[in-house]
Amino acid sequence: MYEGVVQDLIDELGRLPGVGPKSAQRIAFHILQNDPEDVKRLADVLIEVKEKVKFCSICFNVSEDAQCRICRDPRRDPTVLCCVEEYKDVVAIERTREFKGRYHVLGGAISPIDGIGPEQLHVRELMMRLADGTVTEVILATDPNLEGEATATYLTRMLKPLGLRVTRLASGLPVGGDLEYADEVTLGRAFAGRRAADDAGS
Amino acid sequence: MYEGVVQDLIDELGRLPGVGPKSAQRIAFHILQNDPEDVKRLADVLIEVKEKVKFCSICFNVSEDAQCRICRDPRRDPTVLCCVEEYKDVVAIERTREFKGRYHVLGGAISPIDGIGPEQLHVRELMMRLADGTVTEVILATDPNLEGEATATYLTRMLKPLGLRVTRLASGLPVGGDLEYADEVTLGRAFAGRRAADDAGS
Numbered sequence: 001m002y003e004g005v006v007q008d009l010i011d012e013l014g015r016l017p018g019v020g021p022k023s024a025q026r027i028a029f030h031i032l033q034n035d036p037e038d039v040k041r042l043a044d045v046l047i048e049v050k051e052k053v054k055f056c057s058i059c060f061n062v063s064e065d066a067q068c069r070i071c072r073d074p075r076r077d078p079t080v081l082c083c084v085e086e087y088k089d090v091v092a093i094e095r096t097r098e099f100k101g102r103y104h105v106l107g108g109a110i111s112p113i114d115g116i117g118p119e120q121l122h123v124r125e126l127m128m129r130l131a132d133g134t135v136t137e138v139i140l141a142t143d144p145n146l147e148g149e150a151t152a153t154y155l156t157r158m159l160k161p162l163g164l165r166v167t168r169l170a171s172g173l174p175v176g177g178d179l180e181y182a183d184e185v186t187l188g189r190a191f192a193g194r195r196a197a198d199d200a201g202s
Numbered sequence: 203m204y205e206g207v208v209q210d211l212i213d214e215l216g217r218l219p220g221v222g223p224k225s226a227q228r229i230a231f232h233i234l235q236n237d238p239e240d241v242k243r244l245a246d247v248l249i250e251v252k253e254k255v256k257f258c259s260i261c262f263n264v265s266e267d268a269q270c271r272i273c274r275d276p277r278r279d280p281t282v283l284c285c286v287e288e289y290k291d292v293v294a295i296e297r298t299r300e301f302k303g304r305y306h307v308l309g310g311a312i313s314p315i316d317g318i319g320p321e322q323l324h325v326r327e328l329m330m331r332l333a334d335g336t337v338t339e340v341i342l343a344t345d346p347n348l349e350g351e352a353t354a355t356y357l358t359r360m361l362k363p364l365g366l367r368v369t370r371l372a373s374g375l376p377v378g379g380d381l382e383y384a385d386e387v388t389l390g391r392a393f394a395g396r397r398a399a400d401d402a403g404s
Binding site: 004005006008009012013015016017018019023025026027028029030031032036038039040041042043044045046047048049050052053062064086087088 | 206207208210211214215217218219220221225227228229230231232233234236238240241242243244245246247248249250251252254255264266288289290
């Protein structure tokens with residue numbers, strides 16, 4: 001329906017996650033009317049990101065060097081290791097400024113439906129990192145959903161025999177949320193994980 | 203928060219219409235994990251579209267040549283001219299296969315709030331196209347909203363003195379829609395524009 005290359009652009013844009021046919025069209029029309037310089041900048045950064053961005057050889061975090069900023073940072077506690085599913089989880093946790101240890105990015109979660117088992121994740125590399133005994137606590141910070149829980153359960157079973165402290169992030173009410181809108185599972189976990197009211201001054 | 207070039211990519215993606223910060227992040231992570239070939243193809247088509255796609259010198263439709271496919275097509279009726287706001291409207295009308303005339307893409311609609319007056323649209327070029335008397339009917343197919351109606355009203359006033367037939371697309375109930383969900387204005391127009399029941403066999 002569209003002139004050849006315009007249709008090509010719509011097709012390519014439509015392959016991006018969360019971009020349906022209508023959005024792809026809208027973005028394509030925007031690009032047609034846009035300043036060529038702006039479009040060039042987007043095209044360049046797409047190429048650049050694929051050329052420059054690699055994955056850290058230690059923790060599989062995104063990195064422009066062989067090792068990521070966090071693995072290179074001597075101030076980060078090497079005894080605490082936080083296992084996450086994806087790079088974006090590292091960013092989310094870093095944003096809290098609460099965690100001073102290091103990371104291990106699994107590259108996903110166990111999901112039999114999608115054909116993802118432990119072999120598809122960086123689990124073997126995790127076990128190798130733990131072999132020298134530097135790490136004393138592993139925090140399993142996988143997503144609080146079916147796949148994340150399955151991954152955490154699997155890893156707990158693998159790690160417990162090593163004599164490490166294995167922990168999970170707390171479940172409970174989101175801060176700023178309304179109790180009445182919390183789902184039953186969350187509310188149930190918040191009860192199960194209740195603490196003394198003077199616990200941390202809150 | 204992100205490694206330099208990843209943040210650059212998120213920023214550039216976030217400038218696209220309908221792509222919020224969260225979508226930009228999701229697309230960026232998809233691109234990080236994507237096959238470099240796929241990303242290269244998207245970058246290439248972005249550049250190509252800006253290099254190749256021009257606007258038709260007659261009707262301002264999108265075109266890879268100096269004149270668009272429709273203006274070059276001798277089978278298209280040169281006596282009927284359909285004025286639309288944007289290139290995507292041409293595509294929408296072509297999809298109906300109902301219209302055999304030619305187009306004039308105004309490049310937007312009159313919108314005083316956005317500082318768009320008739321001078322910012324291809325109105326002068328429209329008047330020049332009509333000068334030789336070939337066109338006998340102008341269909342004003344602007345959007346059925348405030349800006350589109352204002353544009354149609356303005357153009358009607360400009361075109362009527364030329365002795366042309368000036369028409370608007372019919373307003374009414376969308377086919378396949380529910381009468382009870384139609385807004386009052388649409389339903390009112392559907393009444394005003396009612397036709398004899400045996401009119402076109404439907």
